[in-house]
Amino acid sequence: MAKIGLFFGSSTGNTENAAELIQKDLQQRGLEVDLFNVMADPVSKMQDYDCLVLGIPTWDIGELQEDWKNNWDDLDSLQLAGKKAALFGQGDQRGYPATFQDCLGLLGNKLRERGATLVGFTSTDGFEFDESLGVEDGKFMGLSLDDDNQRELTEGRVAAWVEQLVAEFNLAAQAG
Template sequence: MNTIAIYFGTDTGRTRRVAKLIAQKLGMRAQPPLNINRVSVDAFLANQVLILGTPTYGAGQLPGRSVDLAQESWEEFLPRLQGRDLSGRTVALFGLGDEQKYPSEFVAALSLLRAAVLACGARVIGAWSAEGYSCKASPALIDGRFVGLALDPINQASLSEARIDAWLQQVLDELET
């Protein structure tokens, strides 16, 4: 299996911490995680297997300048992927949000990441059950499953590590199929 590239967007550092934990758990199977604002499109396209992470801002937005981040993030990077070919690549997604404060937008940015990589031809794996969450109306929910791992570090922090472990096992199993 190719090594797994892990890219994330962040402002507060929470998504970076999750990306680092994922990399640690994957060990030699993963490259060190990088903030997407430090990645060129060519470097991104050089990977066959990617894990992409994002928080959700405001009304379901990706991190970026329009939500007053000091640096560029997914919002600025994704348009650079338009028209690029990601066929043959596999992508798994994870997202952070607050399902109590923003129940209708919980991890909604995952749906934007998913749409962008699917439009470029990538295979997306790692859909995650909505069981155990109170959120029922997020754009990131399709048929009772989130389009990637959904984490709530505010209200369900104690569940995050076990969810990451289970999700990573699921992703590794899906990579084999």
């Protein structure tokens, strides 16, 4: 059975809460998910998994969250060829409409440089923002969450995305 490595960084707890919700939804489908906080766990552990789920909030005005920033250079040494990676991000579309979910793009491009294939792109429908480095070909480069303004939508968005990931990770046969 393929194991999923779920890595996140979180300053306010929103990304950590989303990570735990994603882990729970995947586990309820019979999948094995190991959870790592990049504040304490080395990003080199990503190499131990074929399926990666990574959570990154966009901080301040398009900046990396502190725990990801502290590990950013370590990502350059990873060999991720043959691995699939799905991203989820927390952002504030009203407070920072010009940089909403920028870190999805920053992390997504970094993972591609290391050989990973990105999956889990989602629609920008339902969000109001001006621009984002986290949008590619009209879609978010992962799951976009905004617990500052749309917390009531998070659970449903996560559930739909987890279903999408099971298919895109080719884990449907393993899911219960």
